[in-house]
Amino acid sequence: MGCFFKLRQMEALLDQWLWRQEYWLPPGITWKDIKTSGDSRYPLPRDLLITLPLALGFIALRYIFERVVAVPFSRQLGVRDRIQVRAAPVPKLEAFYTQNSRQPSQSEIVILAQQCDFTQRQIETWFRCRRNQDRPCNTKKFCEACWRFVFYIVAFSAGLTSLIDKPWFWDPKECWNGYPYQAIAEAQYWYYVMELGFYWSLLLCVSVDVKRKDFKEQIIHHIATIFLIGLSYCGNYVRVGTLVMLVHDSSDFLMESAKMFNYAGWRKTCDTLFVAFAVVFLVTRLVVFPFKVIHSTLFLCLDVFDPFFGYYLFNALLLLLxxxxxxxxxxxxxxxYKFVFMGKVERDERSDEESEVEEEDEEQEEEDDDKEESSWEQGKGALNSKFTTLADNCVLKNLTKQRNNTSSRFPKAR
Structure with missing residues (x-):
């Protein structure tokens, strides 16, 4: 009984400060005007409370999925983890690594060498080896990509099935026909709450997932997406909101599938999927999204209502996206461009590593391996390096994402 009373208090507090009708509804419209009646469902802020337990459910389901499905599947596709040499246990160096810096400066290396009675070269080698230990393995990256692929392909299929027969799917003007008194179908309601719950789970797991160079951009993306989905539901921007989610899901599952085959070493399959992803991404995100969706939310809606706070906030988040x-x-x-017109591709600009120093470490290790290879193998490695970087580019790593550690199978040419 006490728990129920606290929930009612929380709901009343949200209604008073966050869900004020003048924030999210056009002038002259109240929450009482938009309510569930009969067989029709209308969006209400309290409906979104279910997304938090859904997020926890997604996290638990992901934990089971990765161990029961993704790991065995990765072995079937041939994913192999690179064998890492563990750094020797040196308490002083370990303390510096965890408490100060993963990459000590030259002056710090000199001091550490004196304290541990090592040479500077040994100190540098120890820190490189220690950084390598913290690198995510291919299996971990494959499991993350596999989990996202399954969700995105299911979400895209469900969203397309529920929207393809709707008039606003073909004509953005229909998004505002009868607004804000627009009932939503049960399928669209679950499409909304499942997407929001999934992005909550991504945000909650961001600290344990593979970190990438665009980590901050990913955080901004997740937060903006959560706000967009939540606020669009509260203001009954559901029709245009479903279009936004469908546009994003259309390319995301291609990206994740390409990463999966990339980690498995299926070069041609990965390249084909990446080309498909790049085409769909550029068309949907640079053409359909701004000229259809954003144009509708910025201009077409003004034929129905005057601008209000929710209008400005919603469009600001869309423009941020x-x-x-x-x-x-x-x-x-x-x-x-570099691959097609210059005949070469620089190292991935959005890798899975937390710093460029780790990339330099891997390059150094590969250069050491090159000393033992023939010139024919070096040329072969250079060719494979181009396709590997093309497949494992900045957006292919998750938009998410991840650099191909299997390149050790074919050493790069000097």
Missing amino acids: QALHIFWAWLIIRMI
Whole structure:
């Protein structure tokens, strides 16, 4: 009884400060005007409370899925983890590594060498080896990509099935026909809450997932997406909101599938999927999203209501999302340009590692291996390096994401 009373208090507090009707509804419209009646369901803020337990359920389901399905599947596809040499246990160096810096400066290396009675070369080698231990293995990255692929393909299929026969799927003007008195179907309601619950789970797991160079951009993306889904539901922007989610899901599952085959070493399959992903991403994020969806929310809706707080906030978040699309699209286009017109691709600009120093470590190890290889193998490795970088580019790593550690199978040419 006490728990129920606290929930009612929390709901009343949210209604008073966060869900004020003048924030999220056009002038002259109240929450009482938008309510569930008969067989029709209308969006209400309290409906979103279910997304938090859903997020916890997604996390638990992911834990089971990765161990029961993803790991055995990765072995079937041939995913192999690189064998890492563990750093020798040196308490002083370990304390410096965990408490100060993963990459000591030259002056710090000198001091550590004196304290541990090591040479500077031994100190540098120890820190490189220690950083390698913290690198995510291919199996971990494959499991993350596999989990996201399954969700995105299911979400895209469900969303397309529920929207393809709706008039606003073909004509954005229909998104505002009868607004805000627009009932939502049960399928669209679950499409909304499942997407929101999933992005909550991604945000909650961001500290344990593989970290990448665009870590901050990913955090911004998740937060903006959560706000967009939640606020669009509260303001009954459900029709245009379903279009936004469908546009994003259409390319995300291609990206995750390409990463899966990348970690498994299936080069041609990965390249084909990446090309498909790049085409779909550029078309949906740079053409459909701004010229159809954002144009509708910025201009077409003004024929139905006057601007209010929710209008400005919703469009600001959409424009923020579009800025991230342009950032990622620029990285894709630049990488493709270098590959097609310059005949080479620089190292992935959005890798799984937390710093560029670790990339240099891997390059050094590969250069050491090159000393024992023939010139024919070096040329072969150079060719494979181009396709590997193309497949494992900044956006291919998750938009998410991840650099191909299997390159050790074919050492790069000097």
